[in-house]
Amino acid sequence: MKVALFIPCYIDQFYPRVGIATLELLEKVGCRVAYPREQTCCGQPMANTGCEHHAQATYEHFVRVFQGFDYVVAPAASCVYHVRKHYDILEQTPAVSQLRERTLDLSEFLIDILGITSLPARFPHRVGLHRSCHGLRGLRLGYASERYERGEGYQEQLLDMVEGLERVPLDRADECCGFGGTFAVSQAQLSTKMGRDRIADHERHGAEVITAGDMSCLMHLEGLIRRRGTGPRILHLAEILNGTQL
Amino acid sequence: MNQHATRAAAFIRDEARTDWHDQSLWFVREKRDRARDTLPEWETLRMLASQIKDNVLGNLDHYLVDFEAKARANGVQVHWAADAVEHNRIVHELLSTRGVARIVKSKSMLTEECQLNEYLAERGIEVVDTDLGERIIQLRREPPSHIVMPAIHLKKEEVGELFHTTLGTLAGASDPQYLTEAARGHLRDKFMVSEAALTGVNFAIAETGGVVVCTNEGNADMGVHLAPLQIHSMGIEKIIPRRADLGVFTRLLARSATGQPSTVYTSHYHRPRPGAEMHIVIVDNGRTDQLGREDFRASLKCIRCGACMNTCPVYRRSGGHSYGYTVPGPIGSILTPGIDLKRYSDLPFASTLCGSCSDVCPVKINIHEQLYKWRQQVAQSGELPWSKRLAMRLAGFVLARSHTYDWSGRLARGALRLFPRWAVYNGLNEWGKTRELPALPDQSFKAWYASHHQHEQ
Numbered sequence: 038m039k040v041a042l043f044i045p046c047y048i049d050q051f052y053p054r055v056g057i058a059t060l061e062l063l064e065k066v067g068c069r070v071a072y073p074r075e076q077t078c079c080g081q082p083m084a085n086t087g088c089e090h091h092a093q094a095t096y097e098h099f100v101r102v103f104q105g106f107d108y109v110v111a112p113a114a115s116c117v118y119h120v121r122k123h124y125d126i127l128e129q130t131p132a133v134s135q136l137r138e139r140t141l142d143l144s145e146f147l148i149d150i151l152g153i154t155s156l157p158a159r160f161p162h163r164v165g166l167h168r169s170c171h172g173l174r175g176l177r178l179g180y181a182s183e184r185y186e187r188g189e190g191y192q193e194q195l196l197d198m199v200e201g202l203e204r205v206p207l208d209r210a211d212e213c214c215g216f217g218g219t220f221a222v223s224q225a226q227l228s229t230k231m232g233r234d235r236i237a238d239h240e241r242h243g244a245e246v247i248t249a250g251d252m253s254c255l256m257h258l259e260g261l262i263r264r265r266g267t268g269p270r271i272l273h274l275a276e277i278l279n280g281t282q283l
Numbered sequence: 284m285n286q287h288a289t290r291a292a293a294f295i296r297d298e299a300r301t302d303w304h305d306q307s308l309w310f311v312r313e314k315r316d317r318a319r320d321t322l323p324e325w326e327t328l329r330m331l332a333s334q335i336k337d338n339v340l341g342n343l344d345h346y347l348v349d350f351e352a353k354a355r356a357n358g359v360q361v362h363w364a365a366d367a368v369e370h371n372r373i374v375h376e377l378l379s380t381r382g383v384a385r386i387v388k389s390k391s392m393l394t395e396e397c398q399l400n401e402y403l404a405e406r407g408i409e410v411v412d413t414d415l416g417e418r419i420i421q422l423r424r425e426p427p428s429h430i431v432m433p434a435i436h437l438k439k440e441e442v443g444e445l446f447h448t449t450l451g452t453l454a455g456a457s458d459p460q461y462l463t464e465a466a467r468g469h470l471r472d473k474f475m476v477s478e479a480a481l482t483g484v485n486f487a488i489a490e491t492g493g494v495v496v497c498t499n500e501g502n503a504d505m506g507v508h509l510a511p512l513q514i515h516s517m518g519i520e521k522i523i524p525r526r527a528d529l530g531v532f533t534r535l536l537a538r539s540a541t542g543q544p545s546t547v548y549t550s551h552y553h554r555p556r557p558g559a560e561m562h563i564v565i566v567d568n569g570r571t572d573q574l575g576r577e578d579f580r581a582s583l584k585c586i587r588c589g590a591c592m593n594t595c596p597v598y599r600r601s602g603g604h605s606y607g608y609t610v611p612g613p614i615g616s617i618l619t620p621g622i623d624l625k626r627y628s629d630l631p632f633a634s635t636l637c638g639s640c641s642d643v644c645p646v647k648i649n650i651h652e653q654l655y656k657w658r659q660q661v662a663q664s665g666e667l668p669w670s671k672r673l674a675m676r677l678a679g680f681v682l683a684r685s686h687t688y689d690w691s692g693r694l695a696r697g698a699l700r701l702f703p704r705w706a707v708y709n710g711l712n713e714w715g716k717t718r719e720l721p722a723l724p725d726q727s728f729k730a731w732y733a734s735h736h737q738h739e740q
Contacts, residue, residue, distance in 0.1 A: 044728045044729075046682065046688070046692075048728065049692070049727045049728045049729055050692045050695075050696065050727055051721040051723070051724065052721065052724070052728075053724050053726065053727055053728035053730075053731050054724070056728035056731075056732075057728065057731060060732075072732055072736075074685075074729060074732070074733070075685040076685070077681075077682045077683070077684075077685055077688040078682040078688070080679075080682065082675070082678055082682075083675045083678055083679045083682075084655075084659075085636065085655070085658070086658065086662070086667070086671055086675050087631075087632075087658035087659050087660075087661050087662030087663075087667055087675075088659075088662050088667075088672075088675040088676070088679065089659050090662075090663075091675045091676050091678070091679030091680075092679055093679075094679060094680075094683035095679060095682040095683045097683070098682075098683045098684075098685070102685075123655075170635065170636070170637035170638055170639070171636075171638075173638075174637070174638035174639070174641070174642055175638065181639075181642050182316065183316075183594065183639060183642035183643040184325075184326060184642055185319055185320070185322070185323065185325035185326050186326075209309070211639075212596055212639075213596045213635050213637035213639070215596065215635060216635065217634070217635025217636065217637070218635075218636075219671065220632070220634070220635050221713075221714060222713040222714055223285060223288060223632060223671070223713075224285075224287075224288045224291060224597075224632075224633070225713040225714070225716060225717065226288075226291065226292040226295050226717075227288075227291050227292075227295060227597060227600055227601060228635075229716075229717040229718070230295050230298075230301065230600050231596050231597075231600065231635075232718075234305070256721055257718065259719075259721070260714070260717075260718030260719045260720065260721070261717065261718050263718075263719040263722075264717060264718055264719050
């Protein structure tokens with residue numbers, strides 16, 4: 038099985054520790070991964086702003102870099118969703134179709150493809166899981182509160198494999214954090230308010246750590262918390278699963 | 284210019300009120316969730332409703348003609364209006380030729396869309412909105428902020444003040460029971476003297492030629508039963524094929540709207556009372572244009588439940604008036620660009636694309652996907668602000684080139700480290716006004732990987 042690691046642009050530039058945790062975690066559970074060094078971005082920033090025409094060359098670059106692998110794995114549900122959902126504007130060659138089917142979020146890959154049921158990780162803390170919208174309603178990594186469905190999603194299942202970890206309930210289990218890509222800047226006040234409301238929910242329930250499968254939401258929440266000076270710590274899901282300690 | 288952002292920023296300045304607004308609507312969303320939980324077949328119902336509406340939109344020409352024939356056979360007079368002006372003219376003519384000077388109206392978003400009240404008022408006809416929320420905003424001379432709860436942006440104290448000055452209730456009174464009774468008495472007087480009643484339409488049944496109106500206050504019936512002339516205004520998309528299909532929608536509508544199992548009144552109007560007249564005005568007003576847009580056609584499936592507003596984290600924190608159109612919120616943001624792309628070019632961006640609207644929608648409209656598609660249209664037509672256009676063009680160039688990307692990243696991180704804090708957190712840095720930028724790592728993941736995997740190519 039040939040597996041490629043996709044580390045999205047903003048993780049590469051700002052959160053290399055998340056990329057490292059992802060790589061180590063995959064190796065720890067016995068999966069060898071390649072990291073194609075020409076990779077850049079999925080193209081979502083341009084496309085979500087309405088500029089698919091400026092994203093197309095990035096899409097094509099992504100396809101060139103990652104074709105030929107059985108799976109492409111990323112610790113970023115939103116970017117994975119973008120490849121799967123919005124690469125429909127490319128000519129659907131076999132390479133493109135396969136790539137769209139085989140680009141997976143880390144949590145799906147661990148459970149569906151590797152079939153892991155346990156992890157050698159311990160994290161004795163109260164953790165609030167932020168269910169990122171593209172992971173939840175785009176990739177269906179979990180069960181959305183709007184629909185008539187119940188159960189534990191991929192990320193919940195993985196957190197429950199970690200020894201000592203206590204998942205805290207939230208008043209609003211899957212409300213958006215307000216990041217939204219360029220929304221965070223073009224509607225900065227709204228974005229800020231949404232983010233603060235999310236943080237307050239986690240704090241009301243005593244979360245020591247807020248985690249998610251998307252570092253973009255977390256970058257926004259962390260930015261708000263660091264500006265305030267105190268608040269829950271921020272860790273990507275991959276870091277907790279890989280055994281990062283506070 | 285992003286009007287929604289400006290209006291939202293103004294709304295949000297009063298944080299306590301924003302929280303109150305957010306929580307009021309979230310309360311309705313949670314009530315809706317509990318109502319949904321009583322129906323294990325919820326997702327099946329949604330699918331059925333969606334498929335029925337697909338069928339309707341695909342065969343609208345036939346259904347409308349069937350509907351008209353059945354209605355005429357029942358003794359109903361049917362009128363066709365290509366746009367808002369024609370609709371208003373038809374209604375005015377019906378009233379003026381019969382010498383009607385006072386009419387009562389139950390809730391109709393279509394007449395809001397057509398601005399019928401203003402049209403009739405200018406021609407000397409008094410229109411009284413009889414839905415309590417609609418009456419409140421009519422007395423305040425402002426548009427609705429929500430399609431189901433038009434006055435949801437107001438607190439009971441504000442309604443008390445309004446009623447004190449307009450209806451003569453006691454100064455300082457804010458008890459909802461007291462205020463509602465005052466409004467009820469006031470409206471009773473209007474019902475008694477009105478010469479015509481106008482209603483909106485929730486469903487028009489092609490098989491029977493009848494229309495169905497859902498209200499909680501019984502005000503549609505009260506108006507229709509007392510007046511010798513009844514007029515029902517409907518958009519062409521209100522059609523459902525058969526009477527048997529109605530249950531699918533009524534079960535979804537009230538639960539999605541307010542969390543009630545059904546509206547208090549579900550009124551069926553099929554023929555005029557003896558000695559009275561019944562008219563139906565069927566309005567297009569841009570709907571066939573939308574029908575012709577493959578990517579956006581599904582927006583016409585909307586049954587106006589308002590659930591997408593209640594669930595929308597942006598709507599809850601920006602208020603209905605921030606959208607600047609009769610139908611606000613996520614559904615409004617996919618309807619308006621089809622009406623005037625330039626004027627409403629900011630609305631597809633008044634969203635984080637979180638997708639909650641699509642999952643809550645009882646007829647499964649892919650609202651957030653349409654928002655994404657409208658964004659593409661906005662950009663294609665040159666309506667994006669130049670700053671965004673330039674930034675995206677630049678990003679598109681850099682991100683398609685591995686080496687350019689690598690050195691740009693190094694350069695940007697290096698610059699951020701070099702600049703003093705005041706230079707980074709300047710007035711143009713919208714992110715930095717309320718948030719810290721990420722702490723800068725010593726090296727990118729790519730650089731780390733290269734230094735740890737030198738043996739690989």
